[in-house]
Amino acid sequence: MVGPGARADADLIQDALIALTLERSTIAYMPEHKDRFDDAMARARSETVCNLPSGSESAKVRQGGIGLNRKELTDDIAARIDATWTEIVAPSIGFAHFMALEPTMKAPWTRQSRDQDCRSSGPPRLEIAMRLCSIL
Numbered sequence: 001m002v003g004p005g006a007r008a009d010a011d012l013i014q015d016a017l018i019a020l021t022l023e024r025s026t027i028a029y030m031p032e033h034k035d036r037f038d039d040a041m042a043r044a045r046s047e048t049v050c051n052l053p054s055g056s057e058s059a060k061v062r063q064g065g066i067g068l069n070r071k072e073l074t075d076d077i078a079a080r081i082d083a084t085w086t087e088i089v090a091p092s093i094g095f096a097h098f099m100a101l102e103p104t105m106k107a108p109w110t111r112q113s114r115d116q117d118c119r120s121s122g123p124p125r126l127e128i129a130m131r132l133c134s135i136l
Contacts, residue, residue, distance in 0.1 A: 030061035037061050092131045104128070 023029060030037050043058035085097060095101040105128070 027061065031059075034059040034061060089132070093128045095128075101128070 024033075038059040040058045043056065046052055047054045047056075082097070090096050093101065095104075
């Protein structure tokens with residue numbers, strides 16, 4: 001049997017862990033410790049495999065806030081992405097743009113959706129995902 005002292009200690013530990021979690025999940029904490037929230041290993045691999053410039057930012061939290069990436073994606077870059085989609089991606093997967101693909105890929109994967117994928121005239125989601133991977 002656990003005595004009241006042990007329960008009190010467990011409550012203190014739990015309270016301390018909750019406080020620590022709340023502190024370390026703030027926008028203020030994350031940029032100060034961005035090495036704990038980055039994709040450095042994936043970025044290093046993509047630099048090698050995809051011939052990307054080395055040393056780019058890999059942190060997931062850069063400034064804090066939602067939607068700041070819209071300022072970084074210029075109209076010219078967005079147009080180039082759309083052109084690449086139209087030329088390469090759309091013919092392979094049958095979706096004219098990402099917004100047309102998104103509902104299909106976000107739908108829950110159930111037995112019913114799997115059966116529907118098999119009966120549909122378009123490619124099933126797994127095949128779409130495989131085609132996307134082969135393009136990239």
